[in-house]
Amino acid sequence: MGSTDKTTNQSTFITFEGGEGTGKSTQVQRLAERLKAAGRTVVTTREPGGAPSAEEIRTLLVTGEPDRWTALSEALLNFTARAEHLEHTIRPALARDAIVLCDRFVDSTMAYQAYAGGVPPETITTLTRLVVGETMPDLTLILDLPVEVGLSRAQGRGDHENRYEKKGEAYHHKLRDAFLEIAKAEPNRCAVIDASGTIDDIADAIWSIVCERLSLSENAQ
Numbered sequence: 156m157g158s159t160d161k162t163t164n165q166s167t168f169i170t171f172e173g174g175e176g177t178g179k180s181t182q183v184q185r186l187a188e189r190l191k192a193a194g195r196t197v198v199t200t201r202e203p204g205g206a207p208s209a210e211e212i213r214t215l216l217v218t219g220e221p222d223r224w225t226a227l228s229e230a231l232l233n234f235t236a237r238a239e240h241l242e243h244t245i246r247p248a249l250a251r252d253a254i255v256l257c258d259r260f261v262d263s264t265m266a267y268q269a270y271a272g273g274v275p276p277e278t279i280t281t282l283t284r285l286v287v288g289e290t291m292p293d294l295t296l297i298l299d300l301p302v303e304v305g306l307s308r309a310q311g312r313g314d315h316e317n318r319y320e321k322k323g324e325a326y327h328h329k330l331r332d333a334f335l336e337i338a339k340a341e342p343n344r345c346a347v348i349d350a351s352g353t354i355d356d357i358a359d360a361i362w363s364i365v366c367e368r369l370s371l372s373e374n375a376q
């Protein structure tokens with residue numbers, strides 16, 4: 156856990172989750188700007204990646220043909236990258252009392268590799284215990300969008316990191332259901348945000364939730 160007392164400048168770990176094209180990276184930046192304006196120290200990062208060694212593993216995972224890896228190999232590669240990321244970026248930042256905003260974390264492995272990919276969920280839970288341990292997010296913001304809308308947005312970006320976009324619609328429907336199920340199972344940690352509005356509307360919705368959970372004033376920025 157990043158913190159127990161939200162009224163001080165103690166560390167806090169916030170993750171962003173959701174399917175393809177839900178606008179997570181934009182919202183990570185928006186929240187970072189608002190928190191910095193409120194005087195907080197913020198570190199933004201992403202998975203897979205967030206440390207030099209983990210970024211090398213990212214390239215293996217997000218490029219190439221959809222069937223390049225089995226789902227179990229994907230899970231193991233993501234947890235290898237995560238171990239590096241935790242060691243070199245996340246835990247040092249939390250130790251400096253920063254607020255860490257991370258674009259994807261363990262819920263993505265549960266959704267992509269377990270629910271959609273077929274790896275037993277218990278395998279992901281075991282790896283989470285082993286690799287992540289106590290460093291679980293204080294708050295997870297799940298950006299929710301109809302699959303067709305998210306995929307067409309993601310395909311519109313036209314970047315080369317598109318291995319998962321090519322996995323077919325059924326896979327992406329399973330992902331959306333998985334994230335909603337995770338949110339339902341862990342309501343204290345997770346909040347679902349309707350990502351179909353404007354960037355400003357979504358940023359405001361996220362800001363309200365973060366202020367409430369961190370006991371910040373909504374007028375802080």
Ligand code: TMP
Nearest residue numbers: 202203217233259260263264267268319
């Ligand atoms: P991004 O597009 O949000 O940057 O994430 C890269 C891709 O990696 C995305 O398609 C989701 C996928 N992914 C997994 O399959 N498992 C994981 O554990 C993580 C962190 C990401």
